Each structure stands twice: as structure tokens, then as C-alpha cells.
Amino acid sequence: xxxxxDPRGNLVRPYAVTRGRTEPRRDIPIEAVLVASQAAxxxxxxxxxxxxxxxxxxxxxxxSLAEIAAYSRLPLGVARVLVADxxxxxxxxxxxxxxxxxxxxxxxxxxRVLSGLRKL
Amino acid sequence: xxxxxxKRAGAQPxxxxxxxxxxxxxxxxxxxxxxxxVSEIEPLTTEAxxxxxxxxxxxxxxxxxxxxxxxxxxxxxxxxxxDLILYxxxxxxxxxxxxxxxxxxxxxxxxxxxxxxxxxxxxxxPLDYFENRHLxxxxxxxCFDGAPRYEPEEVRExxxxxxxxxxxxxxxxxxxxxxQVLVGVVEHAMRTLVAEQGRGFPxxxx
Ligand SMILES: Nc1nc2c(ncn2[C@@H]2O[C@H](COP(=O)(O)OP(=O)(O)OP(=O)(O)O)[C@@H](O)[C@H]2O)c(=O)[nH]1
Ligand SMILES: [Mg+2]
Numbered sequence: 001x002x003x004x005x006d007p008r009g010n011l012v013r014p015y016a017v018t019r020g021r022t023e024p025r026r027d028i029p030i031e032a033v034l035v036a037s038q039a040a041x042x043x044x045x046x047x048x049x050x051x052x053x054x055x056x057x058x059x060x061x062x063x064s065l066a067e068i069a070a071y072s073r074l075p076l077g078v079a080r081v082l083v084a085d086x087x088x089x090x091x092x093x094x095x096x097x098x099x100x101x102x103x104x105x106x107x108x109x110x111x112r113v114l115s116g117l118r119k120l
Numbered sequence: 121x122x123x124x125x126x127k128r129a130g131a132q133p134x135x136x137x138x139x140x141x142x143x144x145x146x147x148x149x150x151x152x153x154x155x156x157x158v159s160e161i162e163p164l165t166t167e168a169x170x171x172x173x174x175x176x177x178x179x180x181x182x183x184x185x186x187x188x189x190x191x192x193x194x195x196x197x198x199x200x201x202x203d204l205i206l207y208x209x210x211x212x213x214x215x216x217x218x219x220x221x222x223x224x225x226x227x228x229x230x231x232x233x234x235x236x237x238x239x240x241x242x243x244x245x246p247l248d249y250f251e252n253r254h255l256x257x258x259x260x261x262x263c264f265d266g267a268p269r270y271e272p273e274e275v276r277e278x279x280x281x282x283x284x285x286x287x288x289x290x291x292x293x294x295x296x297x298x299x300q301v302l303v304g305v306v307e308h309a310m311r312t313l314v315a316e317q318g319r320g321f322p323x324x325x326x
Contacts, residue, residue, distance in 0.1 A: 029226070029227055030140075030209070031139070031140040031207045031209075031227070032138060033136050033205060035136070064138060064197075064205070064207060066195050066207065066209075067164060067197070070165060070166045070195075075167050075168060075169045076166050076168040077169065079166075095137065095138065096135060096136075096137055096138075097137070097138055097139070097227050098137060098138070098139040098140070098227055098229060100227055103313065103317050106313055107310065107313060109137065109139060109229075110229065110306055110310045110313065111310075112201075112204055113204070113206055113306050114303065114307065114310070116198070116200030116201065116204060117198075117206075117302050117303050117306065119200075120158065120198065120295075
């Protein structure tokens, strides 16, 4: 992917069916952000209405799972299943929530958040 | 970051970290107002569908006969840098939705518990909740107009707030005031982290 090749080649990928599935393929924190590349948006055209809208939403800027659910008017659990599928299928890249372990990593993040708040 | 899928998605290599602060408190204490005062977006609402047993489900039609409830949470966003976003999550006001609070506080930097001094006893349940969690929190007294002006120390005593929990006054409508609340949460989280490190147990947050 990456160049504007014929996205129809991706149709062989099984059409994702969410209905009836309640467990996401991976747990995604509510605040973790997701990003879609332009190529991924093209690919998502063939992945169904909801997934396409999610990809379009995450292309211009990173959006959290919570934002995706709110803008798509989907319950959080449904959005989580769709987003987890899209991550597994390479349509969205999942970024990291705040580190939970490691003194230095956690302190660095707190310092960055603190200076971000002071600059508001 | 999920490297395998990001390569296929052709994502930019820069990792974006997102952090969250939780704004808790009883019904109508000003949580949404506080979030809106600093958020760069109008506070958004996301809904979770729960069974009466308190378990998250995704499709209410899959559990015929079981009662379901929709829990709404609102949140705001502050983009701090191209690789750092802070989210502010307001808890659902009703205390019967504790299980949702558990999901919200997981991985949070810290929390602010808002208290309306006109209805002080509404704060007992939220404060009890945080007392039993591993999450740094502070108490912010929302100064509604015409609210009785207690001395912070009177409120601390009335609510039995432990001495190591910071207590500050705020006006949830005021951006500068809300900034100070959030700065207070992060500073308290830093002190807590340093103290944990000093005692030699890096307890996980949340
Ligand atoms: N005077 C005054 N009014 C406030 C203040 N904060 C909130 N309010 C008002 O109080 C009402 C409730 O505020 P919300 O922000 O909706 O409270 P909430 O905690 O989100 O409420 P729930 O989500 O329903 O639990 C609104 O009408 C606000 O305009 C404050 O600091 N001063
Ligand atoms: Mg609210």
C-alpha cells in the first residue's frame, strides 16, 4: 500500500462482520488514539460504512477511541470491536496510552503534561 | 504502537502518547462545565450499554430479557503537541455506575473530585471510591454563586479528607481556575510517584 494502486485488490479480505461479536480482538484503552493513512482510507471504502467513516475521521488527525465512538454515534463497545478489527487489518494504527510502569517513563510524561497545562 | 499494522497502514512513524485525567463527583457538581472550560472541543459524549449485572455489552438485542442501561460519559481534549494529547473524562454522576468509573480511571494520570459545598454529603460516595484506589486525586470545591463559603479546612474535616490529599477552591466555569485544578492533579501525581519510588514499590496506577 502507500501508492494509489487499485484498492479493489483488497476486496479478497473477508468482509468484517461485527454484528453479534462482543469481544474486541484486543483491548483498546478509551483514550488511546488511532490514525489512518490516506491509503488506509481508500482501503476502508470497501470495509463497510462504519469502518469507512472511522478511517475518514482518523485521517486528518489522531482520534481517541472515545472520540471515534462519540462522532460515529456508536456505543463504546461497538466502536471498540470495529476499531480493533481495523487495527488488525492495518487500516488504523494504534498509538499508546500513558505508560503505567517505570519511574522515569511515568515522570517524563507527567512533566510533559504539566508543562502543556501551564502553557494553556 | 502496533508496528506490524502501522507499517501496512503507512502511518507516520511518530508515536502519539495520550494521557487522561478523570473529573469525578456527584450529580450536577459541574464536571461537564469544568471539562468544557479547558477543552479545545465542545465536550463530547460517549455511551456504553451495560446489563443490569454491570457488565459491558455491545448489542442490547443479544441479551433478551436482561435489563440494559446506557451510561453516558463526557470528555474533552487538549492537544499539547503533535505527539501528546490530554483527555479529560467526566464520570457519570450516578454512583450506581461505579463499574464505569473503574474503566475510566484505568491508566489515568490522576483525578479531581469536584464537590459542591451546597450539597456536601453528595461527596461521600465519590471520595470513598477514590480512597480505595491506587490513583492520585485531589478535591476541588466548586464555588457556585451563593454557595456557603466554608473554610477549606472545615470541609476537609467534614468530609474526613486525609491530610495528604490536596484541597483547592475552583470555579468550574473559569479556564484559569480549571487549569490550576489540573496542574494540581499532575503535581500531586508527581509527588505520589516520587514517594512511591522512595518507599521502593512502584505501584501501578489505576
Ligand atoms: N454558578 C456556578 N454554576 C456552575 C458552576 N459549575 C457548574 N455550574 C452550573 O451547574 C449546572 C450543572 O453543571 P454540569 O457541569 O452540567 O454538572 P455535571 O457534574 O456535569 O452534571 P451531571 O453530568 O449531570 O452529573 C450547570 O447549569 C452549570 O452551568 C460554577 O462553578 N458556578
Ligand atoms: Mg455532566
